[in-house]
């Protein structure tokens with residue numbers, strides 16, 4: 001989620017001038033998402049004050065003018081809080097009751113700030129302290145890493161340990177009843193779940209039993225069309241339990257595997273809603289009753305899961321809006337507070353943005369270690385085996401061209417937003433949102449030039465390298481300079497040679513100089529703009545690009 005707004009800025013103007021890129025935590029009240037609390041957001045891009053501005057007024061004017069961009073990071077604050085705990089153990093030889101006291105206080109604070117319920121935090125801290133001190137010293141593992149391991153294991157346990165799969169009926173359609181408060185994302189989840197099940201090869205039907213909000217039926221119908229599944233509805237006059245019963249009958253007639261029933265939400269838990277849900281449940285005898293809860297409501301979500309379970313009996317929860325500014329309280333409290341597992345998480349508004357909830361992967365993301373498995377799964381979803389093989393061949397024979405480049409960028413876009421992908425890669429969670437935005441901007445910039453190339457030029461970038469006329473034409477059509485086009489072509493050749501080096505390393509054919517490889521990657525990615533260093537490095541980069549262009553003539 002990204003939004004713009006004016007924020008109360010905590011560092012002094014002088015401090016902001018000294019480290020303008022530094023992210024600072026600010027509070028902002030977002031009415032759309034939360035009515036009760038102000039949300040902790042991380043300022044992604046602090047204003048860059050170029051000229052020293054002596055007066056605070058001047059600084060404020062500049063600040064207002066730039067319109068801060070704030071972006072929430074998934075569990076960012078929790079991750080940072082935990083990191084400070086490990087840092088306090090640097091240099092110690094062994095974990096003792098005494099030396100873990102302060103790191104444990106940091107962990108406790110980080111969890112409470114993440115809105116994890118207090119009894120859960122107490123139990124967690126007790127268990128981690130006990131296990132950390134009792135841990136045998138493992139050769140080669142530092143005490144801070146040992147504590148990370150204990151915390152990781154406990155987080156996994158806290159979130160349920162194992163992934164909790166959907167249960168399917170042994171015979172006849174599986175009925176999934178979705179319940180939840182207003183606006184938490186039930187209707188969206190219906191469609192996301194149908195999409196997920198369709199990918200598993202199951203046929204689905206959606207049943208519109210939310211009769212109080214007429215738009216909900218239309219919304220479900222539109223989403224059903226988008227996913228390609230039928231939607232059963234009887235308008236707003238019939239009783240929800242009757243609609244659900246008739247829907248199930250129709251699904252049975254059509255041999256449908258799964259029926260997903262959308263129900264009405266209320267602003268808060270009330271008797272009428274519970275009674276209605278009980279009636280619907282009785283009418284269709286669902287295999288799964290899933291409560292949809294908004295991750296941004298923190299530990300309140302866990303309380304809701306408990307109340308719904310006490311009243312109607314549920315089988316699990318679906319956590320939505322985890323892509324928002326969720327601090328982690330809901331994900332960490334639901335299982336422990338209610339005893340019910342989180343089965344899925346929603347991480348965006350798109351149909352594809354629903355995933356099973358893996359406690360181990362979530363723990364790794366909380367600890368800032370990325371989620372490689374989810375990343376690989378996403379990549380596998382969008383990249384066909386044949387494409388992968390073809391790409392490999394092209395790289396090996398130095399034929400990687402602009403069409404391949406476009407294909408790759410499209411694949412990355414299909415995998416989800418850049419920021420989500422980056423969060424899944426270990427070590428990459430340190431990449432700032434500003435850097436991600438810069439990368440996204442660069443890709444668009446490159447695409448605009450590639451889009452005006454002729455099919456021949458895309459296929460054979462050599463044509464552009466050899467002909468100034470062609471580069472001039474592309475520049476004119478794309479509204480860029482000839483130098484920028486030349487740079488893009490040089491980058492492609494650089495990519496070719498870098499990919500070949502990597503392939504050589506992977507296949508063991510070649511012995512690339514990894515230092516050289518990393519150097520050139522760093523040059524491109526890490527050089528800050530507007531500095532002397534940039535000019536020096538840019539010179540080197542330019543030289544390497546020219547070398548790469550010369551190199552291509554040898555191919």
Ligand SMILES: Nc1nc2c(ncn2[C@@H]2O[C@H](COP(=O)(O)OP(=O)(O)OP(=O)(O)O)[C@@H](O)[C@H]2O)c(=O)[nH]1
Nearest residue numbers: 182183184185186187188265320321346347348349
């Ligand atoms: N960012 C984000 N937005 C979501 C997610 N799930 C749902 N939404 C958005 O939340 C809003 C409400 O979703 P709905 O599906 O209409 O919610 P509902 O629970 O059916 O609402 P009622 O029918 O009023 O009870 C919509 O704008 C959705 O696009 C999610 O995982 N992430």
